[in-house]
Amino acid sequence: MATTQKPGGKIEIWNDPTAVPYIRIERVSKKFGDFVAVHDVSLNIYKGELFCLLGGSGCGKTTLLRMLAGFEEPTSGKIFLDGVDVSDTPPYERPVNMMFQSYALFPHMSVEQNVAFGLKQDGLPKAEIRRRVGDMLGLVRLGAFAKRKPHQLSGGQRQRVALARSLIKQPKLLLLDEPLAALDRKLREHTQFELVNIQDQLGVTFVVVTHDQEEAMTLSSRIGVMDHGEIIQVGTPTEIYEFPNSKFVAEFIGSVNMFEGRLIEDEPDHVRIHSEEIGGTIYLDHGVSSPPGARVWAAIRPEKVLMGRDRPDSEDNVTRGRVEDIAYMGDVSIYLVRLDSGKVVRITQPNIWRHAEDRITWDEPVFLSWHSSSPVVVGE
Amino acid sequence: MSIPAEVQFGSRVRGSLQLFLRFLMPPARWTQSRLKRWGITGRVLVVSVPYLWLLFFFLVPFVIVLKIAFSETQIAMPPYQPVFHWVDDRILQIKLNMANFAFLWRDDLYWKAYLNSIKIAGVSTLLCLLIGYPMAYAIARVRRESRNVLLMMVILPFWTSFLLRVYAWIGILKNNGLVNNFLMWLGVIDRPIVMLQTDFAVYIGIVYSYLPFMILPLYANLEKMDVTLLEAAEDLGCRPWKAFLTITLPLSMPGIVAGSMLVFIPAVGEFVIPALLGGPQTLMIGKVLWTEFFNNRDWPVASAVAIALLLLLVVPIMYLQRSQAQQSAGERT
Amino acid sequence: MRRPPFFRVSVLVFGFAFLYVPILSLVVYSFNESRLVTVWGGFSTKWYGALLRNEQVLNAAWLSLKIAAVNATGAVILGTLAGLALARFGRFRGRTLLSGMTTAPLVMPEVITGLSLLLLFVVLEQIVGWPQGRGVTTITIAHMTLTMAYVSVIVQSRLASLDESLEEAAMDLGARPWKVFFVITLPIIAPALISGWLLAFTISLDDLVIASFVAGPGSSTLPMVVFSKVRLGVSPDINALATIMVLLVTIGVIIAGILMARQEKARQRDVQMALAANQ
Numbered sequence A: 001m002a003t004t005q006k007p008g009g010k011i012e013i014w015n016d017p018t019a020v021p022y023i024r025i026e027r028v029s030k031k032f033g034d035f036v037a038v039h040d041v042s043l044n045i046y047k048g049e050l051f052c053l054l055g056g057s058g059c060g061k062t063t064l065l066r067m068l069a070g071f072e073e074p075t076s077g078k079i080f081l082d083g084v085d086v087s088d089t090p091p092y093e094r095p096v097n098m099m100f101q102s103y104a105l106f107p108h109m110s111v112e113q114n115v116a117f118g119l120k121q122d123g124l125p126k127a128e129i130r131r132r133v134g135d136m137l138g139l140v141r142l143g144a145f146a147k148r149k150p151h152q153l154s155g156g157q158r159q160r161v162a163l164a165r166s167l168i169k170q171p172k173l174l175l176l177d178e179p180l181a182a183l184d185r186k187l188r189e190h191t192q193f194e195l196v197n198i199q200d201q202l203g204v205t206f207v208v209v210t211h212d213q214e215e216a217m218t219l220s221s222r223i224g225v226m227d228h229g230e231i232i233q234v235g236t237p238t239e240i241y242e243f244p245n246s247k248f249v250a251e252f253i254g255s256v257n258m259f260e261g262r263l264i265e266d267e268p269d270h271v272r273i274h275s276e277e278i279g280g281t282i283y284l285d286h287g288v289s290s291p292p293g294a295r296v297w298a299a300i301r302p303e304k305v306l307m308g309r310d311r312p313d314s315e316d317n318v319t320r321g322r323v324e325d326i327a328y329m330g331d332v333s334i335y336l337v338r339l340d341s342g343k344v345v346r347i348t349q350p351n352i353w354r355h356a357e358d359r360i361t362w363d364e365p366v367f368l369s370w371h372s373s374s375p376v377v378v379g380e
Numbered sequence B: 001m002s003i004p005a006e007v008q009f010g011s012r013v014r015g016s017l018q019l020f021l022r023f024l025m026p027p028a029r030w031t032q033s034r035l036k037r038w039g040i041t042g043r044v045l046v047v048s049v050p051y052l053w054l055l056f057f058f059l060v061p062f063v064i065v066l067k068i069a070f071s072e073t074q075i076a077m078p079p080y081q082p083v084f085h086w087v088d089d090r091i092l093q094i095k096l097n098m099a100n101f102a103f104l105w106r107d108d109l110y111w112k113a114y115l116n117s118i119k120i121a122g123v124s125t126l127l128c129l130l131i132g133y134p135m136a137y138a139i140a141r142v143r144r145e146s147r148n149v150l151l152m153m154v155i156l157p158f159w160t161s162f163l164l165r166v167y168a169w170i171g172i173l174k175n176n177g178l179v180n181n182f183l184m185w186l187g188v189i190d191r192p193i194v195m196l197q198t199d200f201a202v203y204i205g206i207v208y209s210y211l212p213f214m215i216l217p218l219y220a221n222l223e224k225m226d227v228t229l230l231e232a233a234e235d236l237g238c239r240p241w242k243a244f245l246t247i248t249l250p251l252s253m254p255g256i257v258a259g260s261m262l263v264f265i266p267a268v269g270e271f272v273i274p275a276l277l278g279g280p281q282t283l284m285i286g287k288v289l290w291t292e293f294f295n296n297r298d299w300p301v302a303s304a305v306a307i308a309l310l311l312l313l314v315v316p317i318m319y320l321q322r323s324q325a326q327q328s329a330g331e332r333t
Numbered sequence C: 001m002r003r004p005p006f007f008r009v010s011v012l013v014f015g016f017a018f019l020y021v022p023i024l025s026l027v028v029y030s031f032n033e034s035r036l037v038t039v040w041g042g043f044s045t046k047w048y049g050a051l052l053r054n055e056q057v058l059n060a061a062w063l064s065l066k067i068a069a070v071n072a073t074g075a076v077i078l079g080t081l082a083g084l085a086l087a088r089f090g091r092f093r094g095r096t097l098l099s100g101m102t103t104a105p106l107v108m109p110e111v112i113t114g115l116s117l118l119l120l121f122v123v124l125e126q127i128v129g130w131p132q133g134r135g136v137t138t139i140t141i142a143h144m145t146l147t148m149a150y151v152s153v154i155v156q157s158r159l160a161s162l163d164e165s166l167e168e169a170a171m172d173l174g175a176r177p178w179k180v181f182f183v184i185t186l187p188i189i190a191p192a193l194i195s196g197w198l199l200a201f202t203i204s205l206d207d208l209v210i211a212s213f214v215a216g217p218g219s220s221t222l223p224m225v226v227f228s229k230v231r232l233g234v235s236p237d238i239n240a241l242a243t244i245m246v247l248l249v250t251i252g253v254i255i256a257g258i259l260m261a262r263q264e265k266a267r268q269r270d271v272q273m274a275l276a277a278n279q
Helices: A061-069 A111-121 A126-139 A155-167 A185-202 A213-219 A237-242 A247-252 B004-037 B042-069 B099-106 B108-141 B144-159 B162-173 B178-186 B199-223 B227-235 B240-251 B253-268 B272-277 B285-295 B299-332 C006-029 C046-053 C055-088 C095-107 C110-128 C136-160 C164-172 C177-206 C209-214 C222-230 C236-276
Strands: A003-006 A009-012 A023-032 A035-045 A050-054 A076-081 A096-099 A173-177 A205-210 A222-227 A230-235 A257-266 A271-275 A280-284 A295-300 A306-308 A318-328 A332-339 A344-350 A365-369 A376-378 B084-087 B091-094
Touching: A023 A061, A035 A061, A035 A230, A050 A061, A050 A213, A061 A096, A061 A173, A061 A205, A096 A155, A096 C164, A111 A126, A111 A155, A126 A155, A155 A185, A185 A213, A205 A213, A213 A237, A222 A237, A222 A247, A230 A237, A230 A247, A247 A257, A247 A295, A247 A376, A257 A280, A271 A295, A318 A344, A332 A365, B042 B299, B042 C055, B042 C095, B042 C110, B042 C136, B042 C177, B099 B108, B099 B299, B108 B144, B108 B199, B108 B253, B108 B285, B108 B299, B108 C006, B144 B199, B144 C006, B144 C236, B162 B178, B162 B199, B162 B272, B162 C006, B162 C222, B162 C236, B199 B253, B199 B272, B199 C006, B227 B240, B240 B253, B253 B299, B253 C095, B272 B285, B285 B299, B285 C110, B285 C209, B299 C095, B299 C110, C006 C236, C046 C055, C046 C236, C055 C095, C055 C136, C055 C177, C055 C222, C095 C136, C110 C136, C110 C209, C136 C177, C136 C209, C164 C177, C177 C222, C209 C222, C222 C236
Parallel strands: A050 A205, A050 A222, A096 A173, A173 A205
Antiparallel strands: A003 A009, A023 A035, A023 A076, A222 A230, A257 A271, A257 A295, A271 A280, A295 A376, A306 A365, A318 A332, A318 A365, A332 A344, B084 B091
């Protein structure tokens, strides 16, 4: 993926201080009248990345994407593509192509003509156009459907035409607007892998907009989480999941248990938090950057909470509760446990054993615990 | 998403346009860059062509009508005196003749005609609504396949000549016309009922001619209505008639307004129907304007009549515009 | 539906009877032997012969057709430009005025538009010497001004339902805006433009009031001739004319209906094809 070969092993290109960003979004804002859709966003995206903009509806990710495409002009700020300022450049002059959410296939043209459209605008000779269209249709496995019109194709086939059409000009940047939203579950999984493969093969830089965090986690080299027009955190899927920088990101990605508490011990190598919600203390084996006595939130992922009938031997990181609800998902089971304080904690456990007569069941009193490296402290 | 006929046709259109474009391309680029330098982009050209046309051939004429409404008649061609006078080539003297407007006010004929026109147009609109609403409702509730056929049948009379359809009623309503002959044959009456050359005939004429204009907006509105709303009402214990009054009727208000305005506004100034079906007693302002212009050759008075009529209709016209704008804004969300 | 749709059916039957009986009466009486149109004297086609020998009517018809065709073509061009601007250009200076000017002619009483246009032509003739006298040119201009409003409304509504992302995709692939219009937008909205042309044609062909105002000596349109005849009373050759028009319109509507039905069948076939070849 997006890595550079350096003596001593691979490092990710975004951590390489000598790498030059391919796309530089510099303090870009977009206002529609009084409404601020995008607020002071700065972002560096590197060549060959598959970058996802992730957020809920109205967070500004689509507006940001459209500014990259050229359909909206930034109210302030600049956008650089491969060193060139493209903030004012109209879409038909940018080396950027977009795959639309609705595919936007031209209904009165055949598959061939749709895919060839971009090359025709560049005025390439007919023979070369024919050759490249043929190659591209082969890559997306639609060679047999070249003469068909869009309404004669299925949803998945239409998407492949849209993809072929947007890739054939070998753009410096490919933008994808919710590429998997219209597909059913099975097709979605299949297409996710296909997209990653094609991107790897062609080496094109992708920027994908999505509201589906699973999609973002599967596809991306890095994710940019957006909310209310601002970028909250940028990082690899692992970083976003395991090291969220805020309550918002922790709660947006996956499920999480948030424990409110006060810092009672603050050392560079460990931290203790007193939390009324668990009726005890949380001990972390790393330091945090909040002032002592501050109100903090400790985020613990459901799969990192251990559950058992016997009280573990530790003073910290233990709490007590009663099983309120169980959801059997086949591969995992989700337990909702109500603590003495009234707070409900979510726990996922893989169903390791096929027969487990002794499984913990409803209304059982249980003890919950976790490893001292599991919690992440986040501010508001 | 797409429709095949457009697709087939579109492909052929596209082919011919490609050829057309190939010949236009080289000089077009050059002119474009030139024009861009003067701030004349493609957009400006697209907007300005219809804009200038309408400004010149639609707006300016109204200004002229206004001007002439203020001038005096004269026996000449054109039969009015100029309003602006150059006195000694330096001082511009404006002779505003308010006499025409005063005349409109003083003479019974005019304001009676205005009021009568509003009355006739208003009643006709109401009748159109009473006939058109049930029809639109019925069409909207029929099976989907039959709807297009029925709509086609509503629209078909619209494509045949308006003039000829009004003429048809002469044959039906006259003393030895269809209705009278039929009633006399049945033995219901001895002598023909006078229907032609009366206000009654004008009502029939307007309702008949403008009915499609009422049905179509009503249908468009009713067709989009969510039937599950009525089902929810019935589920909650509401009887069908009540559901109609409290749910369907209020929701179809935009359609009612649109249809009513599309009938009322042109009906006020109608000429053909009162001319052919009405009598000398039938006072409608459109006929009055025509008579002033063609028979009396009094252009200034005719202009004054037109201005007054326009002022009368400004409020309903703006009401219609606003209702349309609100509706399209609502649809876009 | 639980209840038999008695109310619905009777409403439709009476409604359509009301709409069609007058038209049918025109047709029936065009075959009447007797000159007294509504007193049946036997079957005859002699009025059709009389009509086809009537020079005045034939000349007027030809004139009206020419004017209507030129007017429709001009109206489509102007109306498409206006509709495009209003549907795609967002907010621009003067948008409200343009919007108003393209909807006002639809409801304005024709006596007002007719009078105002005539006065414009008179003043113009005084000042610049054009148009010289009133005739075909002035009628065509007047009709175009009216009918372009109808075309503009049709185009606007068609563009509103057209997915903008098609045009954006074309631009994204390198096509300049005017090229996008001719290669993508125009072919797709072509049917709307055709119906706009037909509508403009019909309106012009049928217009009496505006034409009366702006016509000159020697340029009588068909409606003007018909009007002057029927003011004096019923006239059977007019019935014949009406029947011919109704026939032409009905044939047109039937052809349109057949074409649309065939389209629908083709579309069903294509959808089946797509589902069958699902990969």
